[in-house]
Amino acid sequence: MGYDARVSFEVTIREGVTREAVEAALKPLLDDSKFDLLDHDDSMEERLAALVDGILIVRADISAGYNFHDHIFLPVVEAVGALAEDAFEATLENQDTGDEDERYTTVLAGPAHLIPEYKTRAARWGLRVEDIHLPMSARGWPLEDIATRECMTIAAFPKDGHHTDAVSRVSVDLVGLDLDEARRDRIARLAVLLAREIAGEELILHPRPGYGAAERVLDAAGEVMRVMDAYDAELNSDAGRSPDGADYEALREVAKCRIERIRHEAVTRSNAIAAPAMEYERVTETSSAPRG
Known part of the structure; x- marks a missing residue:
């Protein structure tokens, strides 16, 4: 008895590693599921292992025994990881279950010192930045406006205080950088996320343009x-x-x-000084503008 499964990963192999070494690392999988290492990618192959221009591609629909994860999948991923140039992610998908928590098993492999960087990149791009917003209690500029500025400051002040007493907590200086609108929006939202973490539930946020x-x-x-x-x-x-x-x-x-x-x-680049009050603010703020 077993289950229908899919093994998938893609990894850059270190320069100088031979095809024979790659084939040896894959041998438990190739022998168990009866397919060979190719020298070209083929989207029509249900069971594919291909070494193309130094990149190993594995994409195989197989029938897996219940010891497949421990006896074949993990050893193969570890062996390939020893040959890898970069960290990579390998996935074993159990296609016989509808439970999302049980369906996918993911393993990180490759040079140990590169795995933290891989995790950081994955966390960065996996974050749903578009869902980050200022809290309803925030005062000052709306998020979409500060995202257009070269410099931005997100200050904070106590709930029983006044925004003229706000202190700069997050300052961003984008002067001289060639950034498109989407990236500026992403940076502004990440700044808001950090400011919200700093402020917690105790402080009110006050986003403003800032000096660079x-x-x-x-x-x-x-x-x-x-x-x-x-x-x-x-x-x-x-x-x-x-x-x-x-x-x-x-x-x-x-x-x-x-x-x-x-x-x-x-x-x-010490904490930014808040810019003069924007035109549509009714309250004039002068020397009491937020300072870090």
């Missing part, structure tokens, strides 16, 4: 110029003496300190 690294550096540079101008004006207004070397050395230190701050700002 370039804007923050320009702000810091402007501050340097203002400080230096003020220092120079103070020297020139000091009646009774002319500026000497010590004065200019102090001015140089001021410039050095402020320029180092600019460099640090550019490198670390």
Whole structure:
């Protein structure tokens, strides 16, 4: 007794691995189900194992015994994994059951150090990002609007507080990146997901446009110029003496300190400062805009 099953996987084989080695890895499956390793893909084959340009394709409808999973499927997947260039996913489908939990058995194989990256990619693309939305309690810009901005900030404030007291929790800077509309929307929704995780049920989210690294550096540079101008004006207004070397050395230190701050700002990309209030907000927000 057994069950109708399908074995399927596709994997890139390491360069230098011979066809004989691949065939040996598949041997338990090939012998048990009576088919051969081909050198071409054939969609008409019900039982297919093909090595084409370094890619092994297995797609086989078979009659499996109840020990097939442990005695054939797993050993074959493990043996092929030892020859693989990348991590891959192998699936054993029990076609005799309608129970989705029992129908599919999936195994990850391949180089152990690449499996975490494979899982990360699978999780990334398996996430239903289109289903992520701002909570109904959110204030500020709607999701579809912040997705159009080069920079976005999602701040949060306590339920008993006011949005002018919001603190930036997630800041995204897309300045200089060539991203299409769909990808920007995906990034905005992922930012919302992270912000919701941070805020939990205790905080209210407040999405806003944000300043990017370039804007923050320009702000810091402007501050340097203002400080230096003020220092120079103070020297020139000091009646009774002319500026000497010590004065200019102090001015140089001021410039050095402020320029180092600019460099640090550019490198670390610290929390964004919220942009001025949007036109359709009725409440004017000035110096109390969210800050990280």
